[in-house]
Amino acid sequence: MNERKLTVKRIVIFCVLSFIPLAAMALWLYLRYRRPVFADGDTSAVAYIVGLGMMFPAAASLITRAVTKEGMKDSYLWLGLDKSPMTYLFSVLYKLLEAVCAMIVLLLILSADIPFSEKIDLGEGCIGIALILMNLAASVITFFPAFGEELGWRGYLMPKLLELTSKPKAIVTGGVIWGLWHAPVTVLGHNFGVGYWGFPFTGMLVMCLYCTLLNALLTYVTERTKSVYPAAFLHAINNNLSAGVLITALSSERFNESLSAYPEVKLRLIMWGTVLFFAALSGGICFYKFVKEGEKS
C-alpha cells in the first residue's frame, strides 16, 4: 500500500474511532433523560460527564497507531520548550485576553440602558476575581479533557491531513471534521440549546465554522512547538474561562436580571456572534500566515 493510501486509511480509522464513542455517549444520555439534556435545567453534571467524551480522540489516535503499526513516531507528546517556549505563555494569555475583550463587548451590547459601571459587580471582597483565578487554576483538571481532544485532532489528524494537502485546505477539512464530531452533543442542545431555526443543523454548521477558526489557531501553536500541550492549555482555558463564565462571575444582579428579559435564541445569537468574531480574528490571522507560508514554499 502506498503512503498516501495508508494515510487515508489511518484518517478513516481514527475518525470512526472518534465519532462512534461520542455518538454512543450522546445516545446513552438521550435514552437516560428522554430529552435533549442541554435544553433546560441544571446541565452542569451532564456537561461534566461529556468532558469524558473529549478524551475519545486521544484514545482513537492511540488505537489507530497500534492497529496500523505506526508506533509513537511524531506523537507531539514532548514539551517542545526548546522550540518556542513563549508559545506556552501566549496560549494562556491570548485566550484570557480574548475572553476579557469578548466580555467587555458583550457587556456593552447587552442591556444598553444600564450604565456600564452598574453592570459590573466584583462582589464582597472582590470575590468575583477570586473565583475567576480559581477557575483558571482549575485548568489543571480541565486540562485532561482538552489534552484528550488535542492529542487526537492536532496531534494526529492534522499532521495526517497535512501529509495529503496544503495547510489552508487541511485547516478547513480538519475544522469541519472536528465540528461534525460535536454533532451528537449539538443534537442534545449543547452550546446552542434547541429552540433555534433549523435545529440541529444550523448549530452543527456554526460549530463547524467555529471549529475551523479555532483549528487554525490551535494548529498554529502546535506547529510552532511541535507539541500538543500549548494547544491543550489554550483549549482548556477556552472551555473553562469563556466570556460567559467571566460575565457570570463579574456581572451585577441588575444586569443578570435584565438578561432574563432577552429571548433565549437572541441571547445565544449575540453571545455566539461575539465569540465567532474573536475566533475569526485570531483564526483569520493564523490562516493568512499559513496561506503566505504556502506561497513562499
Added chain:
Amino acid sequence: MRGFLYKDLLNSRFALGSAGVFTLIFAAVYMAVGINEPDPENSIFLMAVCVYASFYISNLFNSELFKKDENRCYFSFAVSAPQGVRGQVMSKYVFLMLENLAIVFVFLMADFILVAIKDDMAVSGGMVTMIIFCFQTLMNSLAVPFMSRFGSDKGITLKGGAVMALILAAGIYMLYGDLSLFGDDLTKRVMEFFKSPAIIWALSLFPYFAALCYYLSYKISLKVYRKGIETYE
C-alpha cells in the same frame, strides 16, 4: 532530558506500579464514599482523605527516584551528558509533576463515573483534588532541594517531619484548643468557613503560590545539587 526521564521511569517502575495499585484502590474508595453518602458535604472530607492518601503513598515511593542516583559514578555520567546537572535536576521535577498529574487523572476519571452515577455535580471532588494536588506540589518543592543537598533519606525525614508536625499541631488543637469556634455541627461550620471571602481568596491564590514555589525550588535544587553530590562516597 528525555534520557534522564526514561532512566527515572525504568528505575522507578516497581515503585510506580505499587503507587498505581494504591491509587486505584483509593479511587475506588473515593467513588464508594461519594455514591453511598447521601450528604455531599459529609462525603467531601472522606474523599479528600482518599485523594491525599494516594498522593502521600505515591510520594513515599519517590525516595527510590533519588536513591539510585546517589553515587559518584552516576554523578560523573550525569554531568557529562549534554544537559548536565540542569537536565538531571529538571527531570526529577518533571517526573514528580507527571506522577502527581497521573494521580489527578485517575481521580478525575473516578469523579466522572461518580457524577454520572449520582447525576449531581455537588458530589464532585474535582476542586478538592486540585487543592490537594497543589499542596503536594508545595510539599515536593520543599522536599526536593533537601533531597538534592542532603540525600534522599534526610530529605524524606524532613518532609515527613513537616507533615507530622502539621498533623500533631492539628491534633493538639483538636484536643486542647477552642473548638467552640466551630460550634456543634463541625462539618457544616468548616464548610461555611471555606465559603468565606478571605478563604476563597486564599484558596484561589494557593495554586499560583504552589507553582511559584515549585519553580523557585527547582532553581534552588540546581544550585545545591553539585554540593550535595560531593558528599557522596
